[in-house]
Structures are given as structure tokens and as C-alpha cells.
Amino acid sequence: MIAGAGLGGLATALRLAKKGHKVTIVEKNQTAGGRLNVITKDGFTFDSGPSFFAMSYEFKEFAADCGIELPFEYTELDPLYTVNFLRNGKTYKLYKDLKKLSAQFADTEPDFEQKMKAYLKKGGELFHDTIAPVVKSNHDSKFAYIKKLAQVPFRHLPTLPRNFWTQVAKYFKTQDAREIISLVSFFLGRTPFDTPAVYTLLSYTEFIHDGYFNVKGGMYGIVKGILRELELAGVSIKYNVEIVDFEADCNRLTALIDKNGTRHSADAIVVNADAAVFRGKILKRPKFTEKKLDKLKWTMGPLTIYLGVSSKLTNIDHHNYFLGSNYREYAQKVFTDPSKLEKPYYCHVNLQMTLHCPTDECRSVETFHRPIGHGNVRRDLT
Numbered sequence: 540m541i542a543g544a545g546l547g548g549l550a551t552a553l554r555l556a557k558k559g560h561k562v563t564i565v566e567k568n569q570t571a572g573g574r575l576n577v578i579t580k581d582g583f584t585f586d587s588g589p590s591f592f593a594m595s596y597e598f599k600e601f602a603a604d605c606g607i608e609l610p611f612e613y614t615e616l617d618p619l620y621t622v623n624f625l626r627n628g629k630t631y632k633l634y635k636d637l638k639k640l641s642a643q644f645a646d647t648e649p650d651f652e653q654k655m656k657a658y659l660k661k662g663g664e665l666f667h668d669t670i671a672p673v674v675k676s677n678h679d680s681k682f683a684y685i686k687k688l689a690q691v692p693f694r695h696l697p698t699l700p701r702n703f704w705t706q707v708a709k710y711f712k713t714q715d716a717r718e719i720i721s722l723v724s725f726f727l728g729r730t731p732f733d734t735p736a737v738y739t740l741l742s743y744t745e746f747i748h749d750g751y752f753n754v755k756g757g758m759y760g761i762v763k764g765i766l767r768e769l770e771l772a773g774v775s776i777k778y779n780v781e782i783v784d785f786e787a788d789c790n791r792l793t794a795l796i797d798k799n800g801t802r803h804s805a806d807a808i809v810v811n812a813d814a815a816v817f818r819g820k821i822l823k824r825p826k827f828t829e830k831k832l833d834k835l836k837w838t839m840g841p842l843t844i845y846l847g848v849s850s851k852l853t854n855i856d857h858h859n860y861f862l863g864s865n866y867r868e869y870a871q872k873v874f875t876d877p878s879k880l881e882k883p884y885y886c887h888v889n890l891q892m893t894l895h896c897p898t899d900e901c902r903s904v905e906t907f908h909r910p911i912g913h914g915n916v917r918r919d920l921t
């Protein structure tokens with residue numbers, strides 16, 4: 540049995556079913572997808588969570604492991620995204636072609652192409668040297684994590700204590716280049732000033748190793764595709780089942796209890812709900828009480844506005860970032876006191892061209908994201 544029909548739960552269910560297990564999923568909501576979901580209003584359909592994905596080879600590996608064709612179609616995004624600066628009115632398109640990318644810096648940073656190649660070479664080394672021992676490994680304790688880190692080649696030692704920003708600043712001179720290249724750290728829900736430099740491997744995954752991809756018909760196509768495969772594999776999903784308690788036999792989870800008191804038992808149970816909340820509220824582990832969770836440093840979430848526009852918008856790409864002039868101040872205050880920030884530094888407009896609109900003459904569907912602090916920070920969002 541799997542608790543949680545998010546992408547992780549659905550993928551795990553299909554892998555297990557294909558290995559011959561009888562699988563049931565229990566989900567508290569009335570639909571599958573979790574954070575990868577859709578909102579429908581007045582004929583417009585919005586992707587409510589992810590708007591693109593990276594590391595497409597993970598999906599290919601998943602399909603191959605399950606012995607299926609990938610159950611959705613996707614297209615590559617190039618440029619990856621567009622960055623607009625308020626302070627100088629400049630717009631940069633992040634092309635994967637380094638010559639096209641560098642041409643935009645011809646006046647301000649003429650040796651941009653060489654610098655970018657050197658920066659990406661280092662990012663590539665970090666990626667290939669950490670992906671197997673660290674990123675794709677389980678770490679059951681801090682000690683286990685440190686042991687895995689010790690397998691990372693010695694040559695990366697000087698990079699490890701740096702943050703994303705200092706690593707980028709080592710290669711690039713202008714503020715525009717530094718901000719554009721370090722922007723990807725916001726995708727992690729952090730800022731360049733508190734993200735470890737090892738994450739500059741993301742620049743390599745963006746530009747060289749793979750890129751970003753959009754799903755034809757909208758991101759929810761991933762969920763719909765996997766649901767079709769689950770049905771064929773005989774997996775059943777019980778919706779509106781919220782787990783609130785559990786039963787265990789000598790440290791082995793034997794059953795989950797839902798909010799109506801129904802007991803769901805299984806030989807093996809996989810939980811794919813929010814790990815910290817589930818461990819605290821449902822499994823009642825002392826390390827995860829609400830008080831202790833409140834003290835942890837959380838990544839940030841966005842304030843999102845979904846907007847259906849009744850005309851076609853032109854001159855706007857699929858992912859557009861509008862950056863202000865308060866980079867450091869924003870990064871410092873967004874976690875501690877976002878209400879003191881007069882302006883957002885960063886606003887992300889995502890034009891969803893692939894989703895359904897009310898008429899065939901497709902109107903524009905957009906989402907505006909503005910990163911805000913996490914739930915622990917009191918803030919006035921007016």
C-alpha cells in the first residue's frame with residue numbers, strides 16, 4: 540500500500556505493480572497528482588505546480604524499468620527562460636547555444652563565452668562526481684552522509700565551503716551575468732547566498748547535460764499518462780482517504796488508519812506524503828513535533844496568481860523572470876522578514892501555451908509567482 544498519490548507515489552506504485560506486487564494507493568484528496576496538479580476556472584485550465592521539468596533521462600529510465608513507452612509527450616525548451624532587468628531595461632534569453640547566449644554580453648562581458656565554458660566544465664565535474672555517491676544515494680544519518688561526501692574527489696574541496704553566489708562571482712564580472720547564472724538557486728526555494736556552491740552543477744544540467752522540458756497538453760499529462768498505466772497494471776486508488784494514525788507491530792508498520800477510523804492494512808506500506816509532517820503528526824516521532832519543525836530552516840514557497848487573459852499575448856516567452864535591483868536585500872529578508880521588503884526582487888511570469896483555453900483561438904493563460912518566505916515567517920501579503 541502507498542499513502543499519497545503524488546508523482547512519487549504513482550511512480551512507485553507502477554514500479555511495484557510491474558514487479559508483480561498487488562498495490563493500492565490511498566490519497567486524501569479527490570484527485571491524483573499532489574503538487575503536480577491543475578486548477579480549472581471559467582474554462583481556463585492552469586498547471587498549478589510544476590511548469591517544466593529537467594533530467595528527462597529519469598523519466599526514460601522509469602519507463603524502461605516498467606517496460607512501457609513513456610506515457611506522455613514532451614518538448615525541449617530553448618531558450619530555457621528569459622530574464623528582464625528593471626534597473627537597466629535589458630532582456631536576456633538563456634539560449635542553450637553558448638554563442639547565441641554570449642552574443643548578448645558582447646558589450647558588457649566580451650569574454651563571456653570562455654568564462655561560461657569554464658564555469659560549466661566545473662559544474663559538469665561536480666555533477667558527475669557527486670550524482671552517484673551523494674545525490675542518488677540514501678543517507679540514513681549525518682555520519683552516513685559525511686562518509687559519502689568523503690568519496691567526492693579531493694579537487695572539489697575548495698568549492699565545498701563556498702556558496703552559489705561566490706562560485707559564480709569567481710567566473711563572471713558583471714552583476715547581470717552573476718544574477719542570471721545564479722537565478723537557478725531560487726528554483727530550489729533558496730537564494731544564491733545560502734545555497735552551497737556544489738549546486739552550481741544545476742547550471743550544467745540546464746545548459747549541457749539535459750535542459751528543460753514542457754509536456755504536450757500541460758504538465759498534468761504526466762499524471763494522466765501514469766494513471767492510465769496504473770489502471771492497466773491493476774493498481775487501485777482510493778481517494779478522499781486521509782491517514783491520521785497507524786498501527787505497528789514491533790517497529791513494523793502494519794496498518795494506516797484514516798480520519799473515519801477505517802483501518803487499511805498491508806504487508807508493506809510506503810508513505811509518499813510530506814515526510815516531516817507525516818513523521819510528526821501521524822507517526823508521532825518526537826524529533827518531528829510541530830515545535831521542532833517550526834525551528835528548522837525551511838525553503839521558501841511562492842505566492843501565485845493564476846490569470847486567464849481574454850486576448851493572445853505576444854512578445855512574451857514561456858518562462859519570464861522580472862528582476863528588481865535589491866538582490867542582496869531581498870535574499871536576506873525574504874526568509875527573516877518579508878513584510879519589510881517594499882518590492883519583490885523577483886517575479887516569475889509563466890505563459891502556459893499548451894493548456895486548454897475556452898475557445899480554439901487560444902487565449903493566454905499565465906501564472907505569476909513571487910517567492911515569499913516559508914510558512915514559519917509571519918507576513919502581511921496585502
Ligand SMILES: Cc1cc2nc3c(=O)[nH]c(=O)nc-3n(C[C@H](O)[C@H](O)[C@H](O)COP(=O)(O)OP(=O)(O)OC[C@H]3O[C@@H](n4cnc5c(N)ncnc54)[C@H](O)[C@@H]3O)c2cc1C
Binds near residue numbers: 592813841
Ligand atoms: C508552485 C510549485 C511549482 C513547482 N514547480 C516545479 C517545476 O517547475 N519543476 C519541477 O520539477 N518541480 C516543481 N515543483 C516541485 C514538484 O511539484 C514536486 O517536487 C513534486 O510534485 C512532488 O511530488 P511528491 O509525490 O513527492 O509529493 P506530493 O506531490 O506532495 O504528493 C504527496 C501526496 O500525498 C498526499 N497526502 C499527504 N498527506 C496525506 C495523508 N495524511 N493521507 C493521505 N494522503 C496524503 C497529498 O495529498 C499528495 O497527493 C513545484 C512545486 C510547486 C508547489
